[in-house]
Amino acid sequence: MMVESASETIRSAPSGQNGVGSLSGQTDGSSGGATGTTASGTGRDMTTGADSNGEMSPAELLHFQQQQALQVARQFLLQQASGLSSPGNNDSKQSASAVQVPVSVAMMSPQMLTPQQMQQILSPPQLQALLQQQQALMLQQLQEYYKKQQEQLHLQLLTQQQAGKPQPKEALGNKQLAFQQQLLQMQQLQQQHLLNLQRQGLVSLQPNQASGPLQTLPQAAVCPTDLPQLWKGEGAPGQPAEDSVKQEGLDLTGTAATATSFAAPPKVSPPLSHHTLPNGQPTVLTSRRDSSSHEEAPGSHPLYGHGECKWPGCETLCEDLGQFIKHLNTEHALDDRSTAQCRVQMQVVQQLEIQLAKESERLQAMMAHLHMRPSEPKPFSQPLNPVPGSSSFSKVTVSAADSFPDGLVHPPTSAAAPVTPLRPPGLGSASLHGGGPARRRSSDKFCSPISSELAQNHEFYKNADVRPPFTYASLIRQAILETPDRQLTLNEIYNWFTRMFAYFRRNTATWKNAVRHNLSLHKCFVRVENVKGAVWTVDEREYQKRRPPKMTGSPTLVKNMISGLSYGALNASYQAALAESSFPLLNSPGMLNPGSASSLLPLSHDDVGAPVEPLPSNGSSSPPRLSPPQYSHQVQVKEEPAEAEEDRQPGPPLGTPNPSASGPPEDRDLEEELPGEELS
DNA sequence: ATCCTTGTAAACAAGG
């Protein structure tokens, strides 16, 4: 990266445009800023809390803990109530932390913070889903275990008392202490997981209420410790209460969940399922899970997928859920082994969280350093700062700037701006590419569906001076496909670039040249003579052709991404889980089919188009499965497409019979394009 | 080491 950016700098220097290139070296320095990370690594001081309770009897302790939990719960509820009623509170960071505090006070270990960071960066739904699964399970186990421990404790005490054997005071005391500590520990863990679940809940619930791109916001907002200035800087200025409220709402949701979960119950009964396991059966949390990871059908089990048991290290094949349940109850019953595994799993999760925290920290530092400019609200909010050299498109964008193909109506840049910066583009840091100058289609390889990526992060790209992780070809294609008639003039393509990416608001000569170069170079771009002049269209078939069919399977992709994030620790099942949960998310907007992962391809919105690297290999012939081609082909591709001989095949076949073929919800928005044309 | 892809730079031509 260093090398690359360095060379980049050198090369671009002459043209005097690539200012970003110069920071290659600094990035590392700032990343070192991981200093913050150390904070989270301060270890667990939880024990101190335990000490304070050292004098109580186990029973008292339990009672105390319950009371405490109830109190916390009440507190949360109160906060929720007040928070909701006071929209004036627009300090997102504050509100977030306010909610968090009680939790941490209530015995959360310092590590708890990291997961938030994790979500903040990656927010990859995959991770959430994964964690949910793991945690749901662990939670159950923990609860069981916790109960067991309590019982044992009681029994022991009773035994001792009945025996009348006045054990040496010290011995007894020690023992008690040990138990109590253990109890506390258990409770800690329990709460940790509850919190995690809660957090996940935040995220998972969010998508339903907020638009795709925005859904990321809350996640970041939740984190009290991170990106402080970023948030402050962005949110403070003109940040309407809207965002903060939203964030607050989310947090509250989460807190409510927490309260509910550990304060038991009866009163509050939000949709989220309780962890009260009636019979220890793992059906818990399914409802919540459903909301987030569509992979899971109502009747499914977090530990069951792809016909096999996902218990760490198990992978036993089970034909159906029933069999799996049986297997689960027999092989993974509540015993020492399972408990131990559970603990290990927890550690794994914690490690990951820590890792994530570090990475997120680094990412933040990088982003802050590179583009986010935390201090200035929105440097590029006024998108179209006419670029000197290019008279042609300067104005166009302005008016159209705020609509987005995803069909979502986005608030004017001003409102949106604050939000985006924190959200790492794409699936987390992986796609960041070290920011500015770094190019290389790496992300392209990830085959991150450009359209969904854009849909999710368009605000980010729009405002952050970050080079989008896509190749020019894919961007051009996206631009073209987003239009109603799948064709754009060169100038309109330019406009799209500038409108969609802050990054392309400068260095115009460079990237425009690149665009032209790509248009000419790639066969997939077809020039069509039009009344108005020439327009460019996409020959989907050609486009698909030129991309190696590698990334076919999601698992690989995810794996790559994971490895990219240095998640070496992730085990196969994790990866599998990630893979599973990741894709469905791409269709977040309308995940009608939570069911099979296979569903993702077809229904996803315009995703179909770009993402589809998964093209089967058989190259040109006929990719009936997912046919992205639908689009372009319709375009009255003039006579040009000489090479596309066999592709005559109309788009129709492939596609899912659904309407998406003719007009995916997202891609509409063309209207916005009109202004541009006029101006051009 | 080689090939492929991508990005960048630049020369050049045609047309308005």
Add this chain to the structure above:
DNA sequence: TCCTTGTTTACAAGGA
């Protein structure tokens, strides 16, 4: 003449 649009060539870099 200047600018835009297109085409083409060359080269560097990264990845497989």
